[in-house]
Amino acid sequence: MAENLLDIRNLKKTYGALVVTDDVSLGVRPGELHAIIGPNGAGKTTLIHQISGMLGSNSGQILFDGQDITRLPMHQRVRLGLARSFQITSVLPGFSALENVAMAVQARSGSSFRFFGNATREDGLNEQALECLSLVGLATRARVPAGLLSHGEKRQLELAIGLATKPKLLLLDEPLAGTGHDDSQRVVETLKRLKGQMTIVLIEHDMDAVFSLADRVSVLVYGRLIATDTPERIRANPEVRAAYLGEEEMV
Numbered sequence: 001m002a003e004n005l006l007d008i009r010n011l012k013k014t015y016g017a018l019v020v021t022d023d024v025s026l027g028v029r030p031g032e033l034h035a036i037i038g039p040n041g042a043g044k045t046t047l048i049h050q051i052s053g054m055l056g057s058n059s060g061q062i063l064f065d066g067q068d069i070t071r072l073p074m075h076q077r078v079r080l081g082l083a084r085s086f087q088i089t090s091v092l093p094g095f096s097a098l099e100n101v102a103m104a105v106q107a108r109s110g111s112s113f114r115f116f117g118n119a120t121r122e123d124g125l126n127e128q129a130l131e132c133l134s135l136v137g138l139a140t141r142a143r144v145p146a147g148l149l150s151h152g153e154k155r156q157l158e159l160a161i162g163l164a165t166k167p168k169l170l171l172l173d174e175p176l177a178g179t180g181h182d183d184s185q186r187v188v189e190t191l192k193r194l195k196g197q198m199t200i201v202l203i204e205h206d207m208d209a210v211f212s213l214a215d216r217v218s219v220l221v222y223g224r225l226i227a228t229d230t231p232e233r234i235r236a237n238p239e240v241r242a243a244y245l246g247e248e249e250m251v
C-alpha cells in the first residue's frame with residue numbers, strides 16, 4: 001500500500017476570482033485520525049467536497065489507495081471505500097435506526113430500493129446494520145424511530161450509516177455541530193471507539209474534541225494549508241495561533 005491512504009497534490013478550486021482551495025497538498029496516513037481545522041470560511045468544507053467528489057477541482061490531483069480519483073464521480077469513490085457523513089442531519093425520521101442503516105447496507109450491496117419498507121427483510125441486512133449500530137454505541141436504540149433520537153444519537157446514527165459502506169476512509173464534516181455538552185461527549189466517545197479501526201478525516205470547530213481525538217492536525221487559512229503536525233506542535237505553532245486570534249480560543 002502507498003504510504004498515504006489519501007494523497008492530495010496541489011489541489012485548487014476557484015469561484016471566479018476567489019481562490020477557495022489554494023494549491024493544497026496533504027497526505028493522510030492509513031489508520032490515522034487527521035483533523036482539518038481553520039477559521040470560518042477557510043475552505044474546509046470545500047476541500048471535503050472535493051475529496052468526496054461532490055465538487056470538481058480546477059487543477060491538482062487526489063490519489064486514494066494509490067489510485068487517481070480526481071475525476072471519478074462520487075458513487076465510484078464510495079465504491080472504492082471513501083465515505084462521508086454530512087454536516088446536515090440526513091437520516092429518515094419515520095424509519096427506525098436499524099432500518100436507516102439497513103437501507104445503507106442494502107445500497108452498498110447493490111440491490112435496488114424496490115420498496116423502502118422491505119429493506120430490513122432481506123437476509124443479513126439486519127445483522128450487518130446492527131453491527132454498525134453497535135460500533136457507534138447505538139445498538140440498544142435500534143428499534144427507535146430515528147426522528148425520536150436525540151441530536152447526538154442522530155449524529156451517531158449518521159456515523160453508523162457512513163460505516164454501512166465499509167469505508168477505508170471516513171470523511172466527517174463537523175459531527176459535533178449543534179450538539180450540547182452531553183451529546184457532544186457521546187459523539188466524541190463514539191469517534192474514540194472508531195479511531196484506529198479506520199482512517200478518519202475530521203473537520204471540526206470544537207478544539208477540545210480535535211485535540212483529544214486527532215493523531216495529526218492540518219490547518220487551512222484562506223484556502224492555504226499553513227501546517228500539518230501533531231496536536232501538541234500545532235497548538236504551539238505561532239502562525240497557527242496568529243490565524244486564530246480573534247476567532248476562537250485554541251486550547
Ligand SMILES: Nc1ncnc2c1ncn2[C@@H]1O[C@H](COP(=O)(O)OP(=O)(O)OP(=O)(O)O)[C@@H](O)[C@H]1O
Pocket residue numbers: 015018020038039040041042043044045046047
Ligand atoms: N458555491 C460557492 N460560490 C462562491 N463562493 C463559495 C461557494 N462555496 C463556498 N464559497 C466560499 O468559499 C470560501 C470557503 O468556504 P467553505 O464553506 O469551504 O469554508 P469552511 O472553512 O468550511 O467554513 P466554515 O468553517 O464556516 O464552515 C468562503 O469564502 C465561501 O464564501
